[in-house]
Amino acid sequence: MTTSLTAADPAAEAAGFPDWGQAGANAVAAVPDEAVDAYWRALNYLSAAQLYLADNARMARPLRHEDLKASPRGHWGVCPPVNYLLAHLGPLTAHRPPGSELLVLHGAGHAGPSALAHAYLNQNLPPTGSGTWSIAALRTLVGGFPDPGRFGSEVTPLIPGVRHTGGQLGPALSVAQGMALDAPHRLVVPLIGDGELETGATAAAWLARRALLGTGEHGTVLPVVLANGLRMGGPSLLAGLTGEEITAYFTGLGYQPLIADGSDLPAFRRLLADALASLQPLAGAGPQPVVVLTMPKGKTGPEQVGGRQIAGTPAVHKTPLANPLENDDEFAALATWLASYRPTELLTAQGRPSELVRQALPGPAAEPPAAGPAVIRQRQSWSDVSAVVRARAEHPGFRLFSPDEIASNRLSLSPDGSTPDWAVEILNEEICHAWLQGYTETGRDALLATYEAFAPVNTSLLVQHLKHRNLRHAAGHANLPSVNYLITSLGWRNTYTHQNPGLASAMLELEDPSVHIYAPADATRAAAVLAAMLTSRDRVNFLITDKHSGVSFPPGPFRDELTRGAAIWPHLSFGRGTPDLVLASAGDIPARQLAETARELRRIRAATTIRYLHINDLTVLGPAGTWPAALTRQAFTDLFGADCPVLLAVPTFPGAVRALLAARGEADRFHVVGYRDPGRPTSNGALLEHAGLSVPVLSARATRLIEEHRR
Known part of the structure; x- marks a missing residue:
């Protein structure tokens, strides 16, 4: 079943939007259907062979x-x-419009064999990245899977x-939207599993496109x-x-679906060309195409084995044949299955894809250059967080995402109070994170501003994205813009x-450097x-700050706070010699409360020696082996003393901070106070x-600690 689409937006064509429709037509004309079919068979064969x-990587013998x-x-x-789509997108990538870029996102994370097969056939899989194929590399690909190392x-x-x-799971569509933002040359194709379609993140992403209009x-x-x-x-x-x-x-969501089961390859190529001819920019007001491929899961695999139904059952999800080494029926079925792709027609004795397969390949993919950090012209006075955001927005490659909280968080982004086009609001934290993820993944700077209590909604997405970034770094693809969260509307005033300050705790527990x-x-x-966050690279930064005007402190120590993560505040320290007590704050509300406590102690215990310091980055409290910004042993002692x-x-739950100190071996003499749920x-x-x-409670506790220490 195929649904026809309207013509492409003439205004988009006039604005220089790439002619993807012509590219699709060129791909169909230049690459024969037989080549696309061969490419699909090669991907399927290599996927199954890896399992x-x-x-006998080519099945050159029985x-x-x-x-x-x-x-x-x-x-x-x-x-x-997945392989069916990759095979059809190969010719399109090879014949894409000049200066354009096509990116594919795998929402279906289980398609690892497919991604590896695709990388091998396109000479992107080390050690074949030098531009050669070999039978040894093919054997390594097939025999080495899954190769966890x-x-x-x-x-x-x-x-x-x-x-x-x-x-x-869930954000592939909105990550794709983030990648396409401010990139008119780019087409992003997310492959979304129908199970993924049931997640809240995907369900919201269809409608989220409307938030990007204008x-x-x-x-x-x-x-x-x-x-x-x-x-x-x-x-x-x-x-x-x-x-x-x-x-x-899909029509109700503002899309025009093109539905096909993939059984007619020439017809699907025409369907895809139809979709490409109907594309509009992401913020286009009209219906956008969506391709719905109803190809059965595990297509081309075994249907039945030994009277057991496989096709159309959950058995196709992993390995349809569980034990062909010991089960004769499964062994025979596997031999028939692998031979059905005619692999010796697809792969030469030298491990190269055949000439027919190569006609459909997109060619080696190049990693697009990452955008360098934009230069921010710092003003003489950093009196307003909004000023920093506006200053960064004066340069290209920046986006602010917020879950309907820009005004509530008192961010002033324009003189008349309106929302500029580089700031987008949608009442969905997950979508905001996915947009930010896609935007930074393609080399641009972004900031997510949200309430402290709602930020924990994204905990799982952040954990998964940190894993992604760690693997990206391990693969040699570092130097991405940082993930930046501005967390305000703090629970202390709400x-x-x-x-719920739980996101900071969750991130600290990860011990991710x-x-x-x-x-x-x-x-x-x-x-x-x-x-500093907006010019950093390869970090995941969380800034916790109160949106309400508060106390300002002398700027003198701040250089050390910013560069070392913590600094002594002389104006609140008093007495001589070894301190009887160290007062340490982190966060603006704790600093306000503890500063008043220091003043009260100076009034009632003038003969006491008090050292006051502020911690700007909580990770400096952890051990150096885990946290790159951690204070050295000497610096830690210089700040906190040796035995007082x-x-x-702290503005967070105290437990996470206690864990940082315990990992350093400094838990005993530290008394950490932070948020406690009041229960009502x-x-x-x-x-x-x-x-x-409160100041009275802090003062009483400080006095008790001083007296206990002196005894």
């Missing part, structure tokens, strides 16, 4: 038991539909060309839904819809339901920290009292 074969792996592992089911079994950036870790000149996204009928364990919800219902569903948790003491310091008690006030709505003052952060 089962230890030797299959033997000694050719098999002892324990087949990996995922087969999603590979054939090299590539693993799933879609990650360890595999060349991968820009989205498919296991990050926000600048963008590229385009061509979503492809792999409606293969099954999730991991059973039928997907999409599988229960008729063709008419699928059409109604209602009970809006009190790229994470930095900034807790500056005032707005001037927060602005300077934000400026330390009263440390309460006033701001009562919350500080409950958490032990």
Whole structure:
């Protein structure tokens, strides 16, 4: 079933939007259908061979038991539909418009064998990246899978060309949108599994496109839904819809679906060309095409074995034949299955794809150059976080994303109070993160501003994205713009339901060296920290700062706070010699409370020696072996003394900070106070009292620590 589409937007063509429709027509004319079919068979064969074969990589002789792996592992089911799209996109990539770029995102993370096969055939898989194929490299690809020390079994950036870790379930469509923002030359094709279609992130992303109307000149996204009928364990919800219902569903979301099962390859090539001719920029107002491929999961694999149904059941998800080494029926089925692709027609004795396959290949992919950090002209006075955001927005390659909270977070982005086109709001934290992820993954700077209480919604996405970035770094693709979160509307001043500083705790528990948790003491310091964040690379930065005007502290120590992560504040320290107590703050509200405590102690205990310091980056408290910014042993002692008690006030849950200190071996003499859930709505003052952060409670505790230490 195919749904026709309207013509491409003439205004987009006039603005220089790449003519993807002509590119699609050129690809169909230049590459024969037989080549695309051969490419698809080669991808399918290599995907299946990686699961089962230890030797005989080309099936150049009849299959033997000694050719098999002892324990087949990996995922087969999603590979054939993914391979079908990759085979059709190969010619398009090779014939794309001049100056354009085509990126494919694997929402289906289990298609690792497919991604590896694609990388091998396109000479992007080390050690074949030098531009050669070899039978030894082919044997390594097939026999070495899943090779956890090299590539693993799933879609990650360890595999060349991968820009989205498919296991990050849900955000592929919105990450693709983020990649297309401010990039008119770019077409992004996310491959979205029908199980993924059931996630909230994907469900919201269809509608999220409307939030981008009027926000600048963008590229385009061509979503492809792999409606293969099954999730991991059973039928997907999409599988229960008729063709008419699928059409109604996507039409209602503002898309025009093109539905095909892939059984007619020439017809699917025409369908794809039709979709390309109908593309509009991401912010286009009219219907956008979406390709819905209803190819069954595990297509081209075994249908039945020994009376057991395989096709159309969850058995196709991983290895359809569980033990062909010991089961004769499965061995025979495997031999027939692998031979059905006629692999010796697809791969030469030298391990090269055949001439027919090579006609459909896109060619070696080049890593586009990452945009360098923009120069921010710093003003003489960093009195306002908004000023830093506006200054960065004066240069290209920047976006601010916020879940409908720009005004609420008191960010002033324009003289008249309006929202400029480089700032986008949508009431969905996950979509904001995915847009930011896609934008930074393609070399641009971005900032996500959100309430402290709602930021933890993105915890799982952040954990998965950190894993993606770590693997990207391991694959030699570092030097990306940092992931930057501005966390404000703090729970200390908010209602009970809006009190949750848990994201900082979750990020610290990861012990990921790229994470930095900034807790500056005032707005001037927060602005300077934000400026540094926006020029940093390969970090995941969280800035915790109160949106309300507060106390400003002398700027003198701030250079050390910014460069070393912590500094002594002489104006709040008093007495001589070894301190009886160290007062340490992190965050603006704790700094305000503890500064008042220091003044009170000076009044009532003038003979005491108090050292006051502020911690700008919480990660400096952890051990140097884990945290790159950690204080050295000597610097730690210079700040906190050797054996005196330390009263440390933080804006987060205290447990995560205690864990940092415990890992350094410094838990005993540190007394950490931070947010404690009051259990019911309460006033701001009562919350500080409950958490032990009111001045009277802090003063009493400080006095008790001093007396205990002297005894």
